[in-house]
Amino acid sequence: MNLNSDQISFYNENGYLKLDNYLNEEEVDILSAELPKTIEKNSPRIILEDNGSVRSIFAPHFVNETYKKLARLEKFVVPSKQLIGHDVYIHQYKVNTKKGLKGDWWEWHQDFPYWHIDDGIKDPHLVSVMIYLQDTDSSNGALLMVPKSHKMGIVKFANKGDLANAAPGKYSDHNKTTDYSSSLNANIKFTIDPELLTKLANDNSIVTANGKKGTALFFHGNLFHASNINLTPFDRDAIIITYNSINNLPTNTKNPRPDFLVGNDYESIEKLEYSL
Template structure:
């Protein structure tokens, strides 16, 4: 495996040694403060400072409920062994369904909704395309956690995303409360880059989508980031949403409550940030995880 990532040539080098490091971000967060779009200037400034924005009602509650019905239909009809369908680490229950923007008419439509895409375009200051789409299910009582990570670290090392010019949005299809394993983010963490330890195993995605073990930050790094910011967990009803920068540190705990949690997760990348060869030197991941034209 030829590691393309080295400190001399790659500002976001990672997984090349046994020690972790905190580096500073080399890219803007909001790429054009004057870009027009759904967000006010104050919302853009807040996104720049915090690394996320919460929207109490981005999609109507009715639409969120119809999308939830469709998501549940897919969950009960799709074969959990399909490549783009991921099951829970310890059962056959479906945890994620990828590529819904291509495979399903209802989800394809909402993924093109101007009230969503317009925000991504405004923050990234360019046209955007969908790098990844997925429905995440966190079943009642047994949905498992996701450890802390920066999505960008994985997308850079395993997908060849060169710069931090992408945003994710998590749209709640169910209620998202403090009991059912909501998304937690570290405010301000998007301005630091944590170089992680270890080397990427081949076909890492086969295990990382159930439980990520490489490309996760050290506990010391997390202590520092949380001291500089704080942990937040925006809550809301069906149709509420959180948009966050590709490098914002985030995680979610397991769901021990009787309330299932389902969300639609979309990743928009700038058309000016096309994927290259993965910086970690592994083969590119499949297209359902990381779109390449």
């Protein structure tokens, strides 16, 4: 699928593009059925909440053929190439889960600071695609966004003190203390300065990306975004595939983050899939 000029203009202006019914019910059902097969006990790819529920599943395509196919679907790769302007590879791939009555929040942040500071990527124009596997709204943790915030570049971070001294949660032994762990839990290290967030929200408002299951949300690496806790008794799962230009590779080769966080297959995606 090719995006039209109006869709590309909307994305460039606002930093996101939401496409309803992008996957059909059968495709969503397939992904939902395969999701449990991507979870490996005690794997570093699996990030837990302090209450023990699964928070994130990284690199599901490492262990599951269906999820490997998903990231190569024409309907995701081609629009991402249009928005980035170059051939692309998978920089990061994860499923963020919010278990019913247990799923925690994601604080206000930009994604690109992690990729720039931790991975050494120069250009911010990576595109993430979020795919909802359930109907999603403000009650179960739909993405919150500040339109046009992506135009500001990397912004001032909130002063959060020493994250290393934060009290460990009950399940911190599973989420090993590492240089990268503070980008994965509910107390992420690079959050947006509250005064700046207030100003931008007053200027541009906050948009809630409500969507039925099968909705796809394309968004820019510097877009301000967050999500709330899941207040419903039902699980909410969202797949996020991040595409990067093959001309914008990570430069941190001395101390790279693990390959389940930072893709190291830089071959452009040429062999496209057209169905799951």
